[in-house]
Amino acid sequence: MLLAPPLFALPFPSIDPILIELGPFAIRWYALAYIAGLLIGWWLAKKLCASPALWGGKAPIAPEEFDDAVVWVAFGVILGGRIGYVLFYNLPYYIEHPVEALTVWHGGMAFHGGFAGSILAMYLFTRRRGLSFVSMLDIAASVVPVGLFLGRIANFINGELWGRPSDVPWAMVFPHGGPLARHPSQLYEAGLEGLTIFLVLQVAIRAGALKRPGTIAGLFVLLYGCARIFVEFFREPDPQLGYLAGGFVTMGMVLSLPMLALGAWMIWRARHRPALGSGTPA
Template sequence: MPMLAPPLFALPFPSIDPVLIELGPFAIRWYALAYIAGLLFGWWMAKKLCSSPALWGGRAPILPEEFDDAVVWIALGVILGGRIGYVLFYNLPYYAANPFEAFTLWHGGMAFHGGFLGSILAMYLFCRRRGLPFVSMLDIAATVVPVGLFLGRLANFINGELWGRASDVPWAFVFPHGGPEPRHPSQLYEAGLEGVAIFTILLLAVRAGALARPGMVAGLFVFLYGCARIFVEFFREPDAQLGYLYGGWLTMGMVLSLPMLALGSWLMLRARRRPALGADVPA
């Protein structure tokens, strides 16, 4: 990769302590608060969706109190799946040599794609146990997930981790652990695309009646996330232990996101071909 010319201007990284409160061995980090805040907001919004018959073309197939019970399953799926995904996809040789480190969640290391699969498995098991429509549960979760992604990416920025590639753009930052070169704030790019942009599009789709077609919102989210993640990977520095794959430009994030394009397209096509909820209810 050619060396960049020294930039005329670079933004200093804001001095925000990743630890909000520290009392002896007990510490509250912004990253943990992002997970908690995203979960609580998602919980609240999901119950609002379940309480709005107009969005479903009739009574919602999942009651608000049923989603209350699902939250614990989803949270466990996200945490366990995110950690297992990081261990398997991003740093397997290290954890194979140090297996007990896989349990040290406080040292960081979570993978979205792992959390995505873990949450899907958790929702499937929960719906099967309760006799609830799995695809509609996916639609509800997909609508609220971008909020958690937005908060999580902001926390990544505060932590000064997952920074972007070296750049001479005027909004580049010199990250405290990223060397002397200014870099793309790729965490903020992801917060804007995965969080704000996708959330806005999904809300518009929900208001247009997408929840009445099971799988439409979930498919739209999966497809849009895959597009956003692949795009941002061109600006994000790949993990040091992996680097670039297959010819020096492909990254693990791209590889894991490509199937999401196919899955999202299939879900949306399937939703379009099936009758909408309430279609058989007489006017």
Template sequence: MPMLAPPFLVLPFPSIDPVLIELGPFAIRWYALAYVAGLLLGWWMAKRLCERPALWGGRSPIPPEAFDDAVVWIAFGVILGGRIGYVLFYNLAYYIENPLQALTVWHGGMAFHGGFLGSILAMYLFCRKRGLAFVSMLDIAAAVVPIGLFFGRLANFINGELWGRPTDVAWAMVFPHGGPEPRHPSQLYEAGLEGLLIFIMLQLAIRAGALTRPGTVAGLFVFLYGCARIFVEFFREPDPQLGYLAGGWLTMGMLLSLPMLAVGLALVARARRRPALSADAPV
């Protein structure tokens, strides 16, 4: 257990109201705006990627206008999958006793791994319905997902939730609902790693021709996210209803992220064995 920093060395937590605007019974929360911003910016950027033939070695397998409808499917997949994942993986006993609370998404409680699986299922169904290349759709989605992760983690920070473990680092903060101990602002670590860093790395890979080998960008995202999440879990406080799962160090976030390492590497390896897209390849 680290020695905690004296109170005068702790950074003050910026008290930002989680509710941006409140009109009677209706409230617009930063948490909801983060999802909206992530989806809209992701939709815009996905279309831009599809409009650049040079990134694909020819015409994109996914027409840009397909994302006008796909974004709705993906939004439902993220929200439903994220909520179901949180209920199943993180607090099942509570929701068995209080089933109606599972519907209160506006109170928070979303699991990335559930939203990840839900969005994949939504994209698969959408591509099957439209006759589109599913793996290339995954690549485009993977390229823009870090945008949503960045905004989502910032919203977690504003809400003062998902804080880190007690620490004595110079940038420690005392969170409003996290007790008197100064803690790691782990939400900002995740925003920087899962959001900003992975976004930059994927954009560099795309500029190097990753989209010409379908599955490469998706595999890189899955692997890099798994690495980033496992790393941050060493600084993030485990959910109180779960705690540590084994040996005093393993968390649910780590457990759910470990398979992502193998899946990501397998996707990249498979993509490297397949022929690259070209201007005269069928789409």
């Protein structure tokens, strides 16, 4: 257990969380991460839909459908992420200060809430347009890691969501994390939840996974649950919650556990669906 400031620790890079400030208006790296994640994801999704070879024929969703879908998903992510944070991470505070629940610019977004919000948005969108909900999930899941990667890098720049105290050679003293050196857990999450999952999904897509609707979505849910639970062993829990049980269980772990079962079920269910292009309705 570390009880004193470290003798040696990597210096935290001094990056201003605000990229540009014009009077009362400020453009923050965190907001840019959300915008860039949505735009890059939109571009990649349209490329997937325009590649018949990946689907065994014409894609079940046309590329132009994402011009509207991305707006629905953006609202789902933002609203779901904020509602999830309010409900699961700091409900007593927001009950006493309800107006603060609307101040998204003050921070406080939960991935699991944004995940649920985006799924609801895609369900409503595909139902309204008469499109394949499961294939829409596959396409969205294939590009979500891009946003996760950028978001975690923005968390690191902001010096927030730091890790637990540690004496590893790459530990850092965060500006608002006290005198102890800590795991840069935001970078662990960027590498696992973002880069690693993205690469695994791209390999699966090139191997024909999109031809079995639900495979990519299930793989993403399963891998994210595993990655998040693993990183939670290095990430400092939210101070208002602390550890929930046993001195190591966190809210992030609890919310990620159902994802393991859900992801495995989705993959199993996808394997029992007829492949696209097989001549049998999926």
